[in-house]
Amino acid sequence: MNEKEQVLQRSGGVCELCGTSSNLQLYEIKPRNDYILICDTCLDNINHPNSETPRHWRCLNESMWSEVPIVQALIYRILESISSEGWPQDLLDMMYIDDDTKILAEEMQLYTQVQTDPTLDSNGNVLNTGDSVIIIKDLEVKGAGFTAKRGTVVKNISLSENKDQIEGRVNGTRIVLLSKFLKKV
Numbered sequence: 001m002n003e004k005e006q007v008l009q010r011s012g013g014v015c016e017l018c019g020t021s022s023n024l025q026l027y028e029i030k031p032r033n034d035y036i037l038i039c040d041t042c043l044d045n046i047n048h049p050n051s052e053t054p055r056h057w058r059c060l061n062e063s064m065w066s067e068v069p070i071v072q073a074l075i076y077r078i079l080e081s082i083s084s085e086g087w088p089q090d091l092l093d094m095m096y097i098d099d100d101t102k103i104l105a106e107e108m109q110l111y112t113q114v115q116t117d118p119t120l121d122s123n124g125n126v127l128n129t130g131d132s133v134i135i136i137k138d139l140e141v142k143g144a145g146f147t148a149k150r151g152t153v154v155k156n157i158s159l160s161e162n163k164d165q166i167e168g169r170v171n172g173t174r175i176v177l178l179s180k181f182l183k184k185v
């Protein structure tokens with residue numbers, strides 16, 4: 001049984017935070033690459049906390065008794081993040097959490113957008129929006145009817161969803177360029 005199958009089995013097929021049985025997915029928790037089974041609503045409240053979020057987390061008063069360390073750690077972190085509400089602090093005080101699990105909770109990388117792989121130039125340097133790059137090879141621009149010449153500097157680039165591509169303006173036209181043919185300047 002691999003780790004994901006183990007998670008499905010231990011969870012009993014319900015969200016390990018709120019207990020719902022619909023819209024479930026395996027959620028990877030960095031940095032230790034543990035998984036928990038979580039529903040869309042809980043995941044949304046983790047990634048995009050809003051004014052209703054504390055109310056949603058009332059569900060943790062049951063799941064806090066989970067014996068799974070990664071689940072305990074996640075709940076601990078969530079309760080800590082809303083402890084100013086008062087009642088979450090009461091739950092934190094009641095939780096059985098050992099030192100290792102507390103460390104695990106502190107290490108968790110939460111409340112961040114999904115980490116995407118960086119866009120790298122030909123030398124492996126990370127490219128960011130707003131950078132300037134130089135084209136290191138003549139590139140035919142499909143659909144635009146011109147060649148982006150080697151040595152052309154492209155200022156103020158934008159990243160794209162595809163980590164291998166950036167967008168920038170060449171000859172007055174906004175085009176997509178492959179980052180492997182670019183060098184950061």
Ligand SMILES: [Zn+2]
Pocket residue numbers: 015016017018019020038039040041042043
């Ligand atoms: Zn849930």
